Amino acid sequence: MNNSLETTYTKMVSLEHRKKFAQFFTPVAIAELLVKWLLNNEKLQTVLEPAFGLGVFSRILLSKKNDLEIKCFEVDDVIFGQAKKEFGDKINMLLEDYMYNDWENKYDGIICNPPYFKFHDYDNKNILKEIEKHLKCKLNGFTNLYTLFLLKSIHQLKYGGRCAYIIPSEFLNSDYGKLVKHHLIKTGTLRHIIVFNFEENVFDDALTTACIVLCANDGNSNSVQFTNLQSVKELDKIDEAISNYPIMSDSLNVYSLSKLNPEIKWKIYYQPRNGNRFKKLVPFSNYAKVVRGIATGANGYFTFNLAKAEIFNIDEKYLLPCICHCTDVKKNIFTDSDFEDLKLQGKNVYLLNAINSKDKNVIAYLQKGEAESINRKFLTASRNPWYLLEKRPPAPIWVSVFNRTGLRFVRNKANISNLTTFHCIYPHLNLFADISIDLLFAYLLTDTAKQIFEDNSREYGNGLQKFEPNDLNMGMMLDLNQLSKEYKMEIMKYYSQYLNTHQNNNMTVIDEIFKQQYSI
Ligand SMILES: C[S@@+](CC[C@H](N)C(=O)[O-])C[C@H]1O[C@@H](n2cnc3c(N)ncnc32)[C@H](O)[C@@H]1O
Numbered sequence: 001m002n003n004s005l006e007t008t009y010t011k012m013v014s015l016e017h018r019k020k021f022a023q024f025f026t027p028v029a030i031a032e033l034l035v036k037w038l039l040n041n042e043k044l045q046t047v048l049e050p051a052f053g054l055g056v057f058s059r060i061l062l063s064k065k066n067d068l069e070i071k072c073f074e075v076d077d078v079i080f081g082q083a084k085k086e087f088g089d090k091i092n093m094l095l096e097d098y099m100y101n102d103w104e105n106k107y108d109g110i111i112c113n114p115p116y117f118k119f120h121d122y123d124n125k126n127i128l129k130e131i132e133k134h135l136k137c138k139l140n141g142f143t144n145l146y147t148l149f150l151l152k153s154i155h156q157l158k159y160g161g162r163c164a165y166i167i168p169s170e171f172l173n174s175d176y177g178k179l180v181k182h183h184l185i186k187t188g189t190l191r192h193i194i195v196f197n198f199e200e201n202v203f204d205d206a207l208t209t210a211c212i213v214l215c216a217n218d219g220n221s222n223s224v225q226f227t228n229l230q231s232v233k234e235l236d237k238i239d240e241a242i243s244n245y246p247i248m249s250d251s252l253n254v255y256s257l258s259k260l261n262p263e264i265k266w267k268i269y270y271q272p273r274n275g276n277r278f279k280k281l282v283p284f285s286n287y288a289k290v291v292r293g294i295a296t297g298a299n300g301y302f303t304f305n306l307a308k309a310e311i312f313n314i315d316e317k318y319l320l321p322c323i324c325h326c327t328d329v330k331k332n333i334f335t336d337s338d339f340e341d342l343k344l345q346g347k348n349v350y351l352l353n354a355i356n357s358k359d360k361n362v363i364a365y366l367q368k369g370e371a372e373s374i375n376r377k378f379l380t381a382s383r384n385p386w387y388l389l390e391k392r393p394p395a396p397i398w399v400s401v402f403n404r405t406g407l408r409f410v411r412n413k414a415n416i417s418n419l420t421t422f423h424c425i426y427p428h429l430n431l432f433a434d435i436s437i438d439l440l441f442a443y444l445l446t447d448t449a450k451q452i453f454e455d456n457s458r459e460y461g462n463g464l465q466k467f468e469p470n471d472l473n474m475g476m477m478l479d480l481n482q483l484s485k486e487y488k489m490e491i492m493k494y495y496s497q498y499l500n501t502h503q504n505n506n507m508t509v510i511d512e513i514f515k516q517q518y519s520i
Pocket residue numbers: 021022023024025026050051052053054055056057073074075076079096097098099112113114115116
């Protein structure tokens with residue numbers, strides 16, 4: 001079997017025409033693998049090809065099992081005419097739009113390389129309505145057509161039926177993909193996601209990253225296996241994945257359907273973990289504990305700047321120095337003088353700390369709070385008294401909660417508290433022996449530390465990363481105790497130079513030392 005039909009057609013028809021219908025063809029080597037998934041269902045009899053083109057899948061299918069009943073859909077009459085010459089009456093060919101037809105029929109096998117259009121190039125609104133009506137689900141308005149083909153096909157599987165799709169991997173990691181992933185999980189049919197991370201293009205000029213999605217409506221498994229392919233040489237991995245069915249739950253990159261989180265980018269399930277490049281890793285919790293910052297339940301009421309303290313006549317001894325906004329901290333090291341600067345700039349840098357105060361001005365401010373029902377808010381209502389501050393000693397290191405450009409660690413030299421804009425990091429001093437907080441901090445500033453933590457990040461759309469305290473506690477780090485005394489001293493030397501000069505090349509040298517000592 002070969003792609004000669006497609007090659008001839010490509011020469012005959014303009015690129016413009018092919019683009020208009022998204023006619024990019026599946027290479028036979030890959031089509032064979034999708035076909036294999038369908039044929040592994042011994043009861044395969046009725047097959048649907050929803051985006052036919054020149055029918056590469058049907059050609060392969062019929063060459064292996066000539067009694068199959070195949071139906072197909074195609075909207076372009078030019079390619080339809082060419083295909084008709086090849087297939088004659090061997091299959092039931094319909095010149096119709098798949099999305100608006102055939103909802104009532106079900107099949108043993110559905111196989112497809114659906115059209116991939118840019119969002120504005122097709123009638124998104126009406127197709128979405130059609131899908132939402134039949135599947136009774138809500139989807140994001142930006143949901144791309146290729147995923148709608150997939151959801152419709154899953155809906156059209158008979159019990160025991162299988163479906164094989166090759167589509168862009170975009171939906172796995174995009175915002176509109178979240179609801180698609182919710183629905184995929186809900187159907188209980190998802191079995192394999194095989195992602196191409198090829199340097200070279202899988203399809204001539206159309207896609208750089210594609211994935212194969214294999215589903216089965218058979219109740220034989222509740223596991224999904226992710227396979228990541230780096231080059232064409234690894235196509236064997238697909239064959240292996242397809243052949244091992246039902247999926248063994250203890251195989252590599254296998255997750256129970258109920259454990260998959262549709263809200264996060266799924267690359268976390270298939271991309272190689274950064275930590276795999278290093279040896280001597282230990283959980284971060286061996287060295288420190290990460291706890292969320294102080295939650296007040298009413299920041300506007302509890303936070304103060306100097307002017308507000310003056311207006312309400314609150315003495316400084318009833319105010320707890322505190323960082324309220326992560327953007328107020330510009331550098332890696334936060335000092336007393338940075339705190340003084342923020343005070344002078346009129347930033348909110350205090351929290352009301354009214355416990356046991358008999359001061360009349362403090363009492364008046366508390367009464368004002370009660371008059372404004374601050375004491376009846378969700379968090380304050382659960383505290384006794386309602387204005388009690390959470391007990392959090394100032395943390396020597398802070399780490400930002402949301403990040404766009406990687407984790408940001410700050411050494412809190414000013415010994416002040418922090419709101420939830422940062423998490424608090426408390427190093428276990430007793431474990432440290434000759435490791436100082438500064439050595440730990442020097443490590444945390446390196447790209448290596450950040451990359452290893454990234455294995456545990458939650459990603460929200462637009463490249464926004466979030467770390468909950470436990471994502472960091474359970475994240476891994478290099479075991480600093482395994483460094484020789486000489487290297488520890490060397491690192492501390494560059495770290496003090498960094499503190500004095502703020503020159504990043506010192507941090508680069510530190511990172512190099514870690515890489516040299518811990519890389520596999
Ligand atoms: C990406 S090509 C795949 C062709 C072939 N199945 C293959 O894998 O080589 C998608 C095909 O679907 C057709 N198509 C586009 N929109 C369609 C629709 N709404 N219903 C049915 N076919 C459609 C295009 O004309 C094109 O031939």
